[in-house]
Amino acid sequence: MASPEIEALTQALARLPGLGPRSARRAVLHLLKKREAALTPLLHALERVNERLTSCSTCGNVDTTDPCAVCADPRRDTRMLCVVEEVADLWALDRSRLFPGRYHVLGGRLSALEGVRPEDLSIDALVSRVAAGGIDEVVLATNATLEGQTTAHYVADRLEALPVRLTQLAHGVPVGGELDYLDEGTLAQALRARRPVA
Amino acid sequence: MASPEIEALTQALARLPGLGPRSARRAVLHLLKKREAALTPLLHALERVNERLTSCSTCGNVDTTDPCAVCADPRRDTRMLCVVEEVADLWALDRSRLFPGRYHVLGGRLSALEGVRPEDLSIDALVSRVAAGGIDEVVLATNATLEGQTTAHYVADRLEALPVRLTQLAHGVPVGGELDYLDEGTLAQALRARRPVA
Structure with a gap:
């Protein structure tokens, strides 16, 4: 009591x-x-x-500054952009210290079941960001789930007309797995073996 | 980052x-x-x-009031006192709602290895509290570990001359176990079958 x-x-x-x-x-x-x-x-x-506490108006990360610590870091390669579903995925990838660029957090994944449509995610902002130029490569790092891959395909379609190289994480990521649960070795392999979107 | x-x-x-x-x-x-x-x-x-946050000056419980919620509760049977090692044990016993009395927290257990002596525990305060009268029964509910039982024997010796009935938890408590980890059924059985100090 x-x-x-x-x-x-x-x-x-x-x-x-x-x-x-x-x-x-x-x-x-x-x-x-x-x-x-x-x-x-x-x-x-x-x-x-x-x-x-605030949300980064550039990438959607949560942090105590806007732009967030990642976007404000001058050592980051601004020509590379990694697209993730959630802030947790950004943190998981960034802990591995293997990706030298910046991130874009979609805020979820497309899901017919949960009624998540493209306009519910930060996809328009991503297209604008890429269209503004200065980015050579966009790494699609959504989860290796059905919904994550659907989201990656949709994002790839939206970015196709823009002059950037689209890549995705290699199949080091176990099918059905979620980034935030992976060990850094698996994440490293998946990043190293990333390949162009077919 | x-x-x-x-x-x-x-x-x-x-x-x-x-x-x-x-x-x-x-x-x-x-x-x-x-x-x-x-x-x-x-x-x-x-x-x-x-x-x-404060410590109850009567029983040693931590709470946001002094006396704590247990000592201040008028429905408690003031003639029964349960002696425990730690605040965690008080909470564990009290969650079972089977003990109608109040508590006394020793603040640890006698231990030659860790250099804990009787004067490091709230034993003098317990003796004064019991000597002040109004208490019929003292239940020694230290852990069923070697150190817990040593502590119970020492406390029993100190209280022996006083006109109270000394009891201890029955051997429903698994040997080597600690109160805070037990299920309430085991705690209930141990309380019901409590027996006089041999």
Whole structure:
């Protein structure tokens, strides 16, 4: 029988992916017992992120700055653009440190079942971005699922008329797999063996 | 390559028990994408707990009030006292809703290896609390580990001269087990079959 404040904290933590009610309780106990070492840093980190959280108006990444840290990085190769479904995929690819260019987050995948249409994704913005020039290669890095590949085909059709080389990740990605769950070795192989869209 | 603020949040979450670097990243992404539904409630819950967090001066529970919600509850049987090692054990027992009395948190267990001596635990406070009268039964609910049982024997010795009935949890508790990991059925059986200290 904890106080309502502690119950509320437990419930907020239990809703995070990877934590259930029991692990959330253990996490709360840890926070309560290690106030200076755990609770305060987490609180301050959340406050700072909450103050500054924004979406990158260039690529759709979430970050505390706009443009995001990736788009603002002067060492990035601006001639290469990697198209991904979700921010999680951008992070997964960027952790591998193998792609030297920038990203474009579609914000999902085409899905007849879920009623996701092309206008629900950031595809027009991608076409404008590529049409504006300065990009030599667009790597289509949607998930290797049916919907991800459908989305890649659709995006490829929309970009076909533009003077860019379209590539996609090699079949190092296991069929049915999602980028965010892959190890970096598999991601590296898939990036190295990327091939032109047929 | 996320911003330093997002990295700091990921690291703060990764230090929670049950979360590693990968699951912390997924949790952060969830928080960033569901700002209103996840980030804000968690932030507010942490703020409220951080503002009010205190330790119960009666039993040693952590809560947002002093006395804590358990000690302040008028429906509790003040004649029964349950002695536990840690706040986690108090919460585990109290979740089972089978113990009608109040608690006393020792704050650990006697351990020659870790250099924990009787004066490092809240044992004097327990003796004073019991000596003050009004308590009929003290249930020794330390863990069924060697150190937990050593602690129970020591506490029993210290309370022996006082006019209370000393009991301990029945051997429903698996040897070597820790209370916070047990299912409520096992806890219920252990409470029902509690027996006098030999």
